[in-house]
Amino acid sequence: MNTLTNQDSQIFQQETKMPKSIYHQNWSKNLIRQIYCLLNSDIDPQVKIAQVLAIIGETYQVDNVVLLKIQSSVSQIYGTWGSNDRSWLESFIDQQWFTLASSSKEHQVYQFCQENVIVNDYRKVSYCEEIRSNEDLHCCILSLPLYVSHNFFGYLILQNDQSDRIFNCEEIDSLETIIDQIAIAIQQIKYQERIKKIELENKQLKSSKNNKSDYFSHVSHELRTTLAGILGLSKMLKQELYGPLNEKQKEYVNGIRVSGEHLLALVNDFLDLSKIEADKEELFLENVTVEDICLATISIIQPKADEQNIDIILKVSEQVDFCTVDQRKIKQILINLMSNAIKFTEEGSVTLQVEKVDNWLKFCVIDTGIGIKEEDQKKLFQPFQQIHSKLSRQHKGTGLGLALSRKLAQLHEGELTLTSEYGKGSCFTLELPLKLSQPNPNPIC
Template identity: 45%
Template structure:
């Protein structure tokens, strides 16, 4: 096997994806051009752009290279109009296969939206969510360049395999000239086939082992740690006899460390499951007030132990939402627990607001705050954050992934020494 077959894929960085961004905006509305460029300027994105009408865009572009095509389309319930859109999308994807295409439109309906993705649209955004265009553009460019990097590496691997096949063929021809009997040639080839088969089986075994490792990781890690937690709790509660003060201190330390390790393992396994696209949401109609109260009840005692003001500020016009009850509560508990951990005095408020069919759960604290330098590291696993040295980062990483799985996100604002605000946003109804 060639050495490159075991090499690590080098994906482009987000900095590379966002350098020299040159856009082609396809639209018949000059007003929408301003709307689109304003949303990109609002995100401090550096870019240049040209624009064309929808009809002119179907002609081949000049030699000028574009980073992406933004196709601004006004939807219509008329089926002929949708059919025309399909044809234009197909033609654009055919003419410019090496330029990612992002469709900006009003709601088309689920079926039409899926059709657009299947036709080759790389990004899709509703006009009412135009403020999210910078994120969509960033992800689309990064994903497109990543796919190109993967294709390039696969082509390199194929080329190397072809070269190796040619080399083997030359070796074969050379060896055939030197062998005197057909049996020797067959024996040599059989050994080579056996060697290749062993390499193939070794690769398959490694892949299977990776899958089995993830599958069994849950049981192999959680079970023993859960046992440690249980035994430590029994020692601390002195179920089987009295302990002296030092023994109680050690039992409490073991219990605290084991509970922290168990939470760390659970968060890591949940992240792996989401990244493997094996995590599914169990959506149901929920009372927003009840889910907030349930999350606050779990961490309320910790807040009271530190003497913190703990309150819920829920708008009266908010009643129900559609979400995964377990996962939504998990995110709220994570955000509330973090706030309690880094707030020594003052208050913690869970504020819930409704805007543009999105619910915003803001956890506001008067804690230590976060520096601008550390803000960029918050949602990365195991960040080196000086002011948050006790945090592994897995809780926030998992929380953001669960928020995005719901179609939302988590943003943070903070000032060092004056507290922080972590805001979870999700659609009110899925």
């Protein structure tokens, strides 16, 4: 450790050819520069504070240096240099330092520099009646308050067994500058502790998310297997393979099928959403024709549109040709958006419009439906949020479709947005970058 030598400190006590004010100024600059370099090094902040206390103790030629933390009127020795006897230090704090502290103004620089003498303002010496009769206080004590981020932290205390040691103004001024540097090191320690706590919480959260994803995968597999059996049997009953059904039985069988399909859709959406949140969802990127994706989507939702007499319109810009995406996931988004558009459109059309804007590919699903109120738009992309209307009661939904679609868009480094005017229709826009920054991940098994 680089410290001011004893010789330097002795010279400080002697007369020199150099004017005293200039000598003190240079001495103070060297000391502060030395501590500043130490505190700005890559050493652990706890070690820095210990070394700073050592530099102070050796430079000021005292017996002990104590960094005292005070919280809720409870004192704690935060750092120390000099005596290794913990019980002596605690006794010194309780019996000597607190006696002086209680006799002076709180959070103030002061020193007890001779027997029965206390300096409340270190430029003026005054006597304290409360400690004059105490014959045990034959030592020199200097105490300076320490603030961290403008909050009172505690005191830096220098103690010397020689009761005639007096700290001059220049020495105390230098210590006040050093204290500001110590406060920065303490703040660094607090930041490190906070970062470690956050990292631990993130690790625990990630582990919890992974466990949740594994749990949902297992439950989903069990539910899917059971639902497959229910849907298969309901289909066989509906086809009357084992005998005719009366009208009431047909109604019940159809109800079983519809409820089963709804539950299966909910399980699939919930599992996909959980996998994305647990960072387990991967993309299988491939170069595909945009028009093929659109036509495949329309072929799936066309029967539903025909049932409601809704016209499906496809508009693909001439500038649009290929895109690099996970084809299955993009179709999943478009099917969900167009199904919702058909659901909330009583008459008119649903348009799928694709265009290229700068380095982005935009899929716009535009309907002439009921539109969405502004207060509903804010919560629309949250899980299990659905618009309450006559049409939503007629058509069942999972409440996860739009939340999942936005997550899948963000997985492609894109975004899903909405513009809507109540009573006049809506436009959902899927924006995808023409080139993804991430490398092609492994295909999904």
